Amino acid sequence: MNNVTRLNSAIALALLLAFAPATMVSAADSEGSAQSGNASGQSDAAASNEPVTEADLEKFAAAYGQLQTVRAEYGQKMQQAEDKSKQQQLRKEGQQAMVSAIRDEGLEIAEYRRIGKKLNNDKELRSKLQSMMQEKRDNSG
Numbered sequence: 001m002n003n004v005t006r007l008n009s010a011i012a013l014a015l016l017l018a019f020a021p022a023t024m025v026s027a028a029d030s031e032g033s034a035q036s037g038n039a040s041g042q043s044d045a046a047a048s049n050e051p052v053t054e055a056d057l058e059k060f061a062a063a064y065g066q067l068q069t070v071r072a073e074y075g076q077k078m079q080q081a082e083d084k085s086k087q088q089q090l091r092k093e094g095q096q097a098m099v100s101a102i103r104d105e106g107l108e109i110a111e112y113r114r115i116g117k118k119l120n121n122d123k124e125l126r127s128k129l130q131s132m133m134q135e136k137r138d139n140s141g
Contacts, residue, residue, distance in 0.1 A: 050114070052115050052118050052125060056107075056111070057125070057129055057132060058132065059106050059107050060105075060107065060115045060116075060119075060129065061129060061133050061136065063101060063104075063107055064133070065133075065136075066101035066102075066105065067098055069101075070097045070098050071094070071098075073094075073097075074090055074091070074094030074097065077090050077094075078091065078094075
């Protein structure tokens, strides 16, 4: 992997971690608190101290890949939308698709965000994720 590709991957990961979780949380919140209940009784501080396991990282990597697909699909649809109301509808559909993509990989939104925060603050963990994703790309190509 050359330096430009590595930099682009790092930038893409940073952007996704910076923007996608907030988007997904707003979509998840709009689904209603009845669905999530008070299951997040754990405080953010306690949750952030939990280690990120290899399985968690694999789920995150898979969800990340799905999110890239959803973002590309809905980004293109939004560019082709005829008016702002259609764009708004597509944005909402895209948010729901992102939430589903994360959950389909076995993570809840809060867990995805927790791992994302850890990745933003832990260079070694971030490097491990990038290596895992590169290996997956190499094996699928």
